[in-house]
Amino acid sequence: MITTDNLESHTKPCEKEFHCRKCHTTRVSFAATARLAVALTIFLALPAASRSATIALGGISFNTLIPSGAGVAGVTNFEVDNFTGLFALPSDFPAVANLIFENSKLVLTEQGGAQDVISLGALAPGANTPTLLDFSSTLNFVSAAFTATLSSQTFALSDGTTFEASSSQISSEVTPSSGSTLSPDIDFSLIVVSGTSVPTTIPEPRELALTLIALAGVIAGRLRRQGA
Numbered sequence: 001m002i003t004t005d006n007l008e009s010h011t012k013p014c015e016k017e018f019h020c021r022k023c024h025t026t027r028v029s030f031a032a033t034a035r036l037a038v039a040l041t042i043f044l045a046l047p048a049a050s051r052s053a054t055i056a057l058g059g060i061s062f063n064t065l066i067p068s069g070a071g072v073a074g075v076t077n078f079e080v081d082n083f084t085g086l087f088a089l090p091s092d093f094p095a096v097a098n099l100i101f102e103n104s105k106l107v108l109t110e111q112g113g114a115q116d117v118i119s120l121g122a123l124a125p126g127a128n129t130p131t132l133l134d135f136s137s138t139l140n141f142v143s144a145a146f147t148a149t150l151s152s153q154t155f156a157l158s159d160g161t162t163f164e165a166s167s168s169q170i171s172s173e174v175t176p177s178s179g180s181t182l183s184p185d186i187d188f189s190l191i192v193v194s195g196t197s198v199p200t201t202i203p204e205p206r207e208l209a210l211t212l213i214a215l216a217g218v219i220a221g222r223l224r225r226q227g228a
Helices: 021-045 205-227
Strands: 051-066 075-082 101-110 115-123 126-128 134-136 141-150 154-156 161-165 169-174 188-199
Touching: 051 141, 051 169, 075 101, 075 115, 141 188
Parallel strands: none
Antiparallel strands: 051 075, 051 188, 075 126, 075 134, 101 115, 101 141, 141 169, 154 161, 161 188, 169 188
16 A cells, blocks of 8 residues: 655655655555556457367158058158257257258269268258158158258357357268168267357446556556656
């Protein structure tokens, strides 16, 4: 704490320089305040710590739609789940922003090598089961490869962080868990994306830095007046 008791008046530049307790105290306080303001400004200007992460956005599953029986073939289908936005399921599927799987397509490889390329367009959050993905249970599939483009590479997560995907391209492939062909109600794959998770900073660093600098200026002005 700076006091002015029993100190001689300073109406002109002090000749005692640093031997004068009043001048020394005032100068050190002003210098310390300036250093603090600079240090805080530099600290707040640094980017928030980020960490690499891989998160799940949804999945592809092979299901039984209508069971076969009495000599009649059933129906199987592929389902593309977009678990983002209102359909997010933290913490397994933590993307709380609505993401669209744009330009999506599913490449189905049948037993024997034949391929079907099915364009699905833009898939909104939720379970997507277009009739294009319904098939006779007599068809056997070796794999189902999904590709799409994310509507945004940057989006919010349920833990309050912001996720920055390393690429807007996503892909996933369903392969047999056993045997040579896909088994309905068993085989599936997750749609994941890699990137970095960055904490959200509140308040904004620039605004807080400006406030601290202004406060430092007020303190410095008072110290100068006390030393006058």
